[in-house]
Amino acid sequence: MINFSNLLVGLAIGDAYGAGVEFQDRNWIAANVDFTKFVRARHLIKCRPEQSGLFVKNYTDWDYTDDTEMTIALMKALMFSKEFTEDNLVNAFKAEYDYGIEANGYGRNGHGSMAWFYSGEKSIKEIRDFQRDRPNPGNAPAMRSVPLAFIEENLINDYCKINAQSTHPNALAVASSQVIAWAARCIVYEEGDKNLLINYVLEKMDFNSEFKVYLKHIDTLPFEDDLSLETLRVLCGNQPIEPPYFLSGIEGLPSDSKYTAGVVLYILKHISNPFEGLKYAIRIGGDVDSSASIVTGILAARFGLTSLPDFMIENVEGKEYVEQVGEKFNAFAKAKRDKI
16 A cells, blocks of 8 residues: 655655755765755855845745645645646645745745746736746646556546646646656556666657657666766756756756656666665756655655655654645545545
């Protein structure tokens, strides 16, 4: 039986630890992060002066970010909404954001374009229009799609499309949501052969030629303990990160839905230990909280939390809360299985 509490705790740990060092160059991470303690480097993010407040406002060590918040909201939408629709999902995102304000006194750090919606600066239609035709859609649809692995198989692709289109109606965002959901299903639900993971995902996702070429290339890559620059470029695009990717000028993973999904598949294909997966995701550099969150959550659901250090489990924000959400989703998933 799948332990969704483990999934959410692992996801929150990867997210929170990654948030401390996200948008740092991978070489800086190699020199400064040994995973024996929390490292807070958000104030060191190299950006324009007027952007610096984005990364430190309303942030404390071990906070999880929008990755975990929106994943919880998606799970609640599955459990409690009469229909899983784009608008109902947006309402769930807003409700979970408001819960954070009620619990903490302020809105959570880490939101991208949805921050405009929460503040009332833009409508959800304007957010969708902003994301619709971008060549590099943000990674939100991928980062929150893991729970969609565990619904009825015939609904996964459609629900992943709803997930993406609720905020990012973009073909690459849809494909990335499907990639992550099917990867989680293969690893956790079906306990599939990791060597066949990418073939499994390619068979299950809707056709997207750009994504399929990219994933087939990843499937040919050998595993490297320390990623060469050549392999990093295959996984994450041109290095250092170039505009319009956020942020530019560092080596690592850009804020991009396709590249986030590719990095996750590469790690899941080669690593089974949740802690080793977390470390590998973070050492890639760049926008590491999303990839670390997804990898650690999926591997924790399959293999448990025992590999993760006690200091991570004890300090992550909201451990009891995310466990409670996981327990409710356990009951929801069991009821679904019993009906089949």
